[in-house]
Amino acid sequence: MLILSGAMAEQEFKSSVAVFPVQLQWGECDPAGIIFYPTYFRWFDAATWNMFAGVGYHAKRMRAEHLAMPLVAADCQFKHPAEQQDRAEVRSRIQRWGGKSFVVTHDVVREDGVLLAQGSETRVWGRYENGPGTPLKGQAISDGLKALFAIR
Amino acid sequence: MLILSGAMAEQEFKSSVAVFPVQLQWGECDPAGIIFYPTYFRWFDAATWNMFAGVGYHAKRMRAEHLAMPLVAADCQFKHPAEQQDRAEVRSRIQRWGGKSFVVTHDVVREDGVLLAQGSETRVWGRYENGPGTPLKGQAISDGLKALFAIR
Amino acid sequence: MLILSGAMAEQEFKSSVAVFPVQLQWGECDPAGIIFYPTYFRWFDAATWNMFAGVGYHAKRMRAEHLAMPLVAADCQFKHPAEQQDRAEVRSRIQRWGGKSFVVTHDVVREDGVLLAQGSETRVWGRYENGPGTPLKGQAISDGLKALFAIR
């Protein structure tokens, strides 16, 4: 089981904002004609991968270096129902860095500015001992990694 | 936007527990070989529908009576990674009743007793004004509805 | 049950090509690290909706006019495995028009030109008698509708 380090209580980080564009599809809506809510978490996950790719930690590098960022917790508040073909942006930032873990917050904003949903993911920064599928060990988050996400 | 009533601060409800069996499939795992986390929220949603079906509010009745239970918030803590073909139970109960909303908690327990994940959903009890797809209005939750979920 | 009209044997249609961009996400890959194949069908469905939106039949109009295009059949050949963060285009065209049905073909082409997958959907053009959720009746496909997709 993954435990957050005490360092999580640190003050908030001045993070740059990564933008991940989405459009709600027919098959992501439910019989009420609005977004099926786990879709927001699929977007959060993709947005976090996109944010890391944006600073050089793209998927193929993560895989080659046996890096991973499994989840400890996730939450979302649903503010306004999204409908099919709505376009929105997921705006992601690092809220806090812990010793081996970090919190990403995500705002989902429709193209007309309406806030659809707001949530966060708590993730561990880890490395597979022997490649994907083998046990994962949390890694200390370096200042170099943090600096990649800092507002310039 | 949906607002929770102040009644949400009420004391916890002695709820019966509904059990929804799941088995993790190949396509619900990610390249790390473990569960892709939005899968837990898909299970939570299905487990809540199953819990309501168990007391008579099955899908066809919900649809015929224009009832719905959209989400206000959801969260999950991921305790232990699930792997392909793992069998588990989602154990769901009503944690609190508000005036027009309620909180369901879900424990996902693997067949050997290991707690995989733990989360909650906050939902509104509502009715479509003119059938699915039309605006939804929150409905006062009756004592009769609450009684269906009470421990007997 | 839906039956294709004999008109399906008509000669092929000179269709314009609609382009729907996609990028493969972490959660759409399986433990082998490649695309989980139903993802291609999710893309086909979204690409067809996008193609119709492109000629004026966008989602909100389809809903307002009680139109739908349910599936009769779908197939796909998987040519080359897609990996996380691969970017591709789904290139869709109308292959044939029947009396009340039509066939859409989809080529999924990675940004470097590699054909990842190729498939088709056979759909009925229909209208809900009393709005979404009520019985659907196939509609004769007008020459006006066909003309919207013809090469100009």
Next chain:
Amino acid sequence: MLILSGAMAEQEFKSSVAVFPVQLQWGECDPAGIIFYPTYFRWFDAATWNMFAGVGYHAKRMRAEHLAMPLVAADCQFKHPAEQQDRAEVRSRIQRWGGKSFVVTHDVVREDGVLLAQGSETRVWGRYENGPGTPLKGQAISDGLKALFAIR
């Protein structure tokens, strides 16, 4: 790219039938209130894994022995719309064995006997050279493997 061997033209195989129970969930339905069609392919994939698990090739063994069964093609005919909470069985059998590939057919039958959908998957029997994520090589299908699925 994967090529089917000429042996695919062999006569059909007398296969045992594996049964995989499913129930359609809220989030697997679309705004028309019926099944979103890629769900059938998710069920097909899970049913094939279940069929192989049933004869001893369960997920953990497949993983430990670096075995995989990637797709060459898939198709489905949609016969009757499934609705939320409908229970059905996916009835799977081996239709044909090729040299390194095989065809599985799937019938989805609702609990009242109505055929909802019918489809097939063509798969290669392969082994990862160096574990999951490394290149896959097709393996000759042994008579021993075939015998596991034969009607007794």
